[in-house]
Amino acid sequence: MPVWGFATVMQSRVEGIAVGERFYGYFPMAGLLRVQPDRITERGFYDIAMHRQGLPSPYNQYTRCQTDEAYVPELADFQMLLRPLFFTSYMLADYLADNGYFGARQVVFSSASSKTAYGTAFAQADGPCGASGEAPQCIGLTSAHHCEYVAGLGLYDQVADYDGLEQLDASVPTLYVDFSGSDALRERVRAHFGASLVHDCFAGSATNTDYLDETRWSDPVPQSFFAPIQIRKRNQDWGAPTLSRRFGAVQRRFLRAVSDPSNGWMTLRVHQGLEAARAVVEDLYLNGGQPREGHVVRLQRQDTSGASRLS
Template identity: 40%
Template sequence: MKIRKFFVGIQFEVNRSDLRKFRWTNHPESELKDGQIKIFIDKFGFSSNNVTYANLGNSFGYWNFFPVDNVWGIIPTWGFGTVIESNHKEISLGERFYGYYPTASHLVLEPGKVRPTGFSDTKEHRTKLPSAYNFYYNTTRDEFYTKESEDFQLIYRPLFTTSFLLESYLLENQFFTAKDVLITSASSKTAIALAYLLKLNREKNHFSFKIHALTSNRNLSLVQSLGYYDKVKCYEDLGSFDKSDICVVDFSGNEKIQSEIKLHFGSHHKHLCLVGMVHWEEQAQDQKESQGVLFFAPAEIKKKSKQWGLAGFQEKLVHSFGAYAKDSSTWMKYKNLDFSSSFENVYLETLEGKFPAELGAILSNS
């Protein structure tokens, strides 16, 4: 059974060795195998987080989720999709799922065991990839889902999960003996959510640590206006920070910035946690060059699910996510755009760090 949406599917592919090169490809409709479903990708979010997926595509296997070849790749996104064709007896036309999607019009999946909450894709190439990226959540049973918050979910659900895990990781390790926290690329959405969570925890538990920010001149006013950071400075003013014992959470991936921070703080530089690659062209060629510890969210999800129990982890995350959705609604806005006609510009602006930090890009197929 099928619902007609596209006779020819489209997808956006980037050159794996030169992210500024891209192409559109068409894919004629093909018959599904037994047990497969075809999903029309209604809409997805795009941010600097997706640029990080591209930069870590080889080392962390992100190109392997929706493989093309050794030259071209598809950047993964988080989105909502509707079943338009089903050869699976337990999945019906019109069912809607949140999950990991390509920058494309549709996706063919092979669901494994179908639960009320959703299913995992069991295509052979995905079975060796992190399970956190393979599950598709049925919106009718998804604890995170509300119709009104779809755009917020598309931008912040994966990012906030990383922020949530990061906050727990930092507190669990007592900031690696540091007194304060310094966050780079402080206007990035994952960084902002982390600052929000740290500030909330500090107020709740009467902690004394400070949350400091480094950002660009362009985003200085926004970052200052949030009220999550204690001190906000441009990269050029790094030298004006007091030399307290510091734990650095780096979202920039910029080796030069990492080195300058270490030089300024000297023996007070206690830990460098590597999270993102907003400044992707200035990243260290070898992780060892940064002398930092790479934070990998899927590994932390496993750890916390074991520590708190899966239900406990989900409950804590959902509650925290809902609170942040309300808090961020005062400054977070969304730009809804057509995928086929607007994505090239969104992609290039995000790649160059020029897409407004206070906006969330939502791309829809029509």
């Protein structure tokens, strides 16, 4: 089972990768991984092992912690949980701003308690590049039992449960950012806002794994957001080092906000070993997760000297 996390180099026959270095990336849930590094730079490397060739490039990229501007050692647990989600959040907020929010005066997020949704709201408030004028109002839609939590984040100008959707102001230009993937909810959104709906953005799904069927909808046809397209654009606009630096600065602010106990956004649950990982995954699958909880599993392996190495 693949997970995002950190690993320490235990053995290396590759120039440019030293024993003891720490890397961040997409790893199997295991104590040891053998990789075939290529495209080695000061920023990290790519694993070109044959069995990984069908994966999108980001899943084969391993980032060198010592040169990663977004890496903060004391926030590493939060980075494991949130960096992949927040990179999507940051690029989505940048995409919306880059397009002037499509003329909207309010942005409605579904599944507002999801990490990617409130990360987008954070990045939007933090001020991504590209927009001129004042950012639109930010409205979070969530289930009734998550309303208190979402309101407590302080990231949305207004919070409503799904039953309150039809009470939202439908007279102003509205942009819908969908993190739920619910066709039934999309139908209600489109019926309520009608001609005021200026853009319908499908950002992902917190509730199902079905792909968006764009053919069944009239204008505005839902548009799937794909972060690599905006990344490619910003690499051309700014250059990859500038994008990395800008993202790193915002991510540091986001992780500090999430990890601040006084904010109450997230509580870490730290577990030890593969058996604990099995129990965590089973519980999440059967019972769902709580938005306030993040789970980190530490895997350890004994090397030949008897020292315990963290992977």
